[in-house]
Amino acid sequence: MQLSGAPSSGKERPENFAERIYLQLKDDIFEFRLLPGDRFSEGEIAARMAVSRTPVRQALYRLEREGYLQVYFRSGWQVKPFDFAHFEELYEVRIVLELEAVRRLCERPVEEQSPALEQLKRTWLVQPEQRLQDGGEVSRLDERFHCLLVEAAGNREMARLHAEVSEKIRIIRRLDFTQSPRVAATYAEHGQILAAILSRRSKEAQLLLKTHIEVSKAEVRKITLHMLHSARQRTVQTPEVTT
Known part of the structure; x- marks a missing residue:
């Protein structure tokens, strides 16, 4: 798993955090930096993006609704395998x-x-x-x-x-x-x-x-x-x- 990330600005609005994280993770999935079957936690994404877990969670659930991710409540998130x-x-x-x-x-x-x-x-x-x-x-x-x-x-x-x-x-x-x-x-x-x-x-x-x-x-x-x-x-x- 090769997640990309960039430090956030302290002046950025919380809703912009979620949008930026969503777009970055979607790009990681599309470019195969996140591979089908890869697992990760909210904490890993938050650390890489230098943000709190709240906007990370919002972005992840949005990607889940769109069918790119699935969540395991005891073991984090997974990129959906290719079907x-x-x-x-x-x-x-x-x-x-x-x-x-x-x-x-x-x-x-x-x-x-x-x-x-x-x-x-x-x-x-x-x-x-x-x-x-x-x-x-x-x-x-x-x-x-x-x-x-x-x-x-x-x-x-x-x-x-x-x-x-x-x-x-x-x-x-x-x-x-x-x-x-x-x-x-x-x-x-x-x-x-x-x-x-x-x-x-x-x-x-x-x-x-x-x-x-x-x-x-x-x-x-x-x-x-x-x-x-x-x-x-x-x-x-x-x-x-x-x-």
Whole structure:
């Protein structure tokens, strides 16, 4: 376990402590500094962050509600082990929602084109030299691409559920953009999906979208397994020194 932390300012408000700790721990989980199965105590986090246990506890329970941690009342906290079956189910829900959104968008008359689609065209239908290369930024825009498609369909409950699913799979989905070939592929595939939607080619748009998500899902599973293996190897080779 390799927790990161920074000393706090005595002038910082207590609620800001909890937010900062929450964001730091979430980043530690996403970057595999905290590995699935790792255990730790509130006291360890408080010492590393140089804060009291109260904001630490608030941050930890927030992460538990979001599904990243589980608490053992007699033995501290644990990062939830990766459950790929659960991620598969979340991806299935995501595909169902997005395919329905695309179907609805393609049924609309051309003159009723959504402003969201115009926004997506400006982001994704660009020349190769205009494409972003920063994986983190492309990951954010990729999630926004898929969320906007569902939002544009006009059902707020569909959009809310899709946003919740997107948040839950973000921990592995973002890994798809750690390799430049996948960044280029995302631009190309998003462009094809948009072109099909704008031309009201519903079946083609749905097939392109489903294939795009399935390929990404396979890539992130492979990358996740590799990164977990590498992180565990580093932990074995450089064990943390306790005093």
